[in-house]
Amino acid sequence: MTERKLEILSIAQSLFKDNGYTATSMRDIAKAANVEPASLYSHINGKEELLDTTCFSMAEKFINGIAEVNDIYFDAAQKLKMAVDTHVGILATNLNAAIVFQRDWRHLSDDRKAAFIVLRNQYEEGMRVIVQNGIDEGLFNEVDVKFATLTLLSSLNWIVEWYDAEGRLTPAEIAENLYNFVLTGLKK
Amino acid sequence: MTERKLEILSIAQSLFKDNGYTATSMRDIAKAANVEPASLYSHINGKEELLDTTCFSMAEKFINGIAEVNDIYFDAAQKLKMAVDTHVGILATNLNAAIVFQRDWRHLSDDRKAAFIVLRNQYEEGMRVIVQNGIDEGLFNEVDVKFATLTLLSSLNWIVEWYDAEGRLTPAEIAENLYNFVLTGLKK
DNA sequence: TGTCATAACGAACATTCGTTAGGCAAATAT
DNA sequence: ATATTTGCCTAACGAATGTTCGTTATGACA
Numbered sequence: 308m309t310e311r312k313l314e315i316l317s318i319a320q321s322l323f324k325d326n327g328y329t330a331t332s333m334r335d336i337a338k339a340a341n342v343e344p345a346s347l348y349s350h351i352n353g354k355e356e357l358l359d360t361t362c363f364s365m366a367e368k369f370i371n372g373i374a375e376v377n378d379i380y381f382d383a384a385q386k387l388k389m390a391v392d393t394h395v396g397i398l399a400t401n402l403n404a405a406i407v408f409q410r411d412w413r414h415l416s417d418d419r420k421a422a423f424i425v426l427r428n429q430y431e432e433g434m435r436v437i438v439q440n441g442i443d444e445g446l447f448n449e450v451d452v453k454f455a456t457l458t459l460l461s462s463l464n465w466i467v468e469w470y471d472a473e474g475r476l477t478p479a480e481i482a483e484n485l486y487n488f489v490l491t492g493l494k495k
Numbered sequence: 496m497t498e499r500k501l502e503i504l505s506i507a508q509s510l511f512k513d514n515g516y517t518a519t520s521m522r523d524i525a526k527a528a529n530v531e532p533a534s535l536y537s538h539i540n541g542k543e544e545l546l547d548t549t550c551f552s553m554a555e556k557f558i559n560g561i562a563e564v565n566d567i568y569f570d571a572a573q574k575l576k577m578a579v580d581t582h583v584g585i586l587a588t589n590l591n592a593a594i595v596f597q598r599d600w601r602h603l604s605d606d607r608k609a610a611f612i613v614l615r616n617q618y619e620e621g622m623r624v625i626v627q628n629g630i631d632e633g634l635f636n637e638v639d640v641k642f643a644t645l646t647l648l649s650s651l652n653w654i655v656e657w658y659d660a661e662g663r664l665t666p667a668e669i670a671e672n673l674y675n676f677v678l679t680g681l682k683k
Numbered sequence: 684t685g686t687c688a689t690a691a692c693g694a695a696c697a698t699t700c701g702t703t704a705g706g707c708a709a710a711t712a713t
Numbered sequence: 714a715t716a717t718t719t720g721c722c723t724a725a726c727g728a729a730t731g732t733t734c735g736t737t738a739t740g741a742c743a
Contacts (some may be wrong), residue, residue: 329517338502447681458650465649493635
């Protein structure tokens with residue numbers, strides 16, 4: 308990937324984040340890149356490539372992250388902590404792309420969307436395994452695994468909606484807060 | 496609101512849910528309503544009215560819900576339980592509209608979007624008050640209120656992404672699961 | 684019977700969409 | 714020095730966009 312292509316991708320992600328993929332035109336992207344619309348096609352094959360690259364490169368990061376966690380750590384609580392940490396880290400260091408990844412994957416072509424969903428399920432399964440491990444090891448309550456994982460993931464995913472790099476909490480603090488919350492709950 | 500107008504609104508919400516507001520054309524809506532595109536304008540003022548009505552009618556439901564909860568119940572744990580129950584109930588009985596409400600409010604006009612965000616913050620504040628009450632009453636841990644509420648809301652909001660009316664869990668069961676999870680956490 | 688409202692129609696509007704074709708100057712490679 | 718590639722340009726393409734227009738069939742009500 309050329310430097311210029313990466314630049315264009317980054318510009319596109321920023322616009323997609325603000326207005327959504329569908330509501331962002333190639334002309335918008337061109338203007339933001341200080342270039343005529345047609346010039347974009349010297350670098351990319353089309354608009355969907357920008358979405359496709361964003362979605363799949365993010366999916367790859369998440370899947371590699373959970374694979375690594377499952378490789379390195381043994382204890383389920385440790386795994387969970389690291390999985391949360393990794394997830395938040397990926398979101399925070401690729402915020403624009405993460406938002407696009409989360410909101411706009413629906414606009415992939417049917418083929419690519421199907422491929423994307425496979426990866427998404429793969430990641431969810433990785434998380435489920437950690438929760439199940441915790442139960443098997445006697446560390447976690449015997450919760451509904453599917454439901455608990457979904458709830459955990461929802462909290463992780465929603466972070467992009469309010470995370471602010473200049474905000475009060477660092478990614479590490481967010482991860483720790485979330486881990487503690489998911490582990491111990493509200494009740495005193 | 497005429498019956499026919501409601502019908503069109505419902506059709507539009509179903510299409511918005513599947514393809515998003517921006518990627519759904521008036522011609523799509525017309526086709527689904529078995530009508531020529533121009534005929535839609537006998538019932539509505541324009542495309543945005545469909546989005547506007549959806550977003551604000553849902554916001555109203557949520558705000559009324561939390562106001563009622565705060566009126567009727569006293570104990571924070573009870574309030575939280577009922578707030579979760581009400582939230583899930585609203586989602587489940589207005590699933591299409593809820594999805595549009597959640598994903599597409601960004602495409603409201605600037606004025607309306609600002610008004611919408613005010614309502615959204617109002618609802619979040621209502622939730623925060625409940626959590627804060629719980630802490631003050633000594634029922635809840637002294638968590639970061641803002642963070643905890645955001646996490647709770649994220650779990651509530653994400654439900655629309657996987658809820659299936661024909662699925663394993665009823666809305667009441669989902670609410671109960673979620674309440675228990677948020678209250679007691681994973682740890683044994 | 685005459686008047687009005689409703690809900691639909693076909694045709695057209697200006698605009699925007701993603702994309703392609705062809706060319707041209709500067710940088711790079713041979 | 715010459716050839717090739719790169720990065721951008723202007724111009725244009727066909728298709729799709731939300732919406733407006735004037736009209737018409739239907740039926741309720743005076």
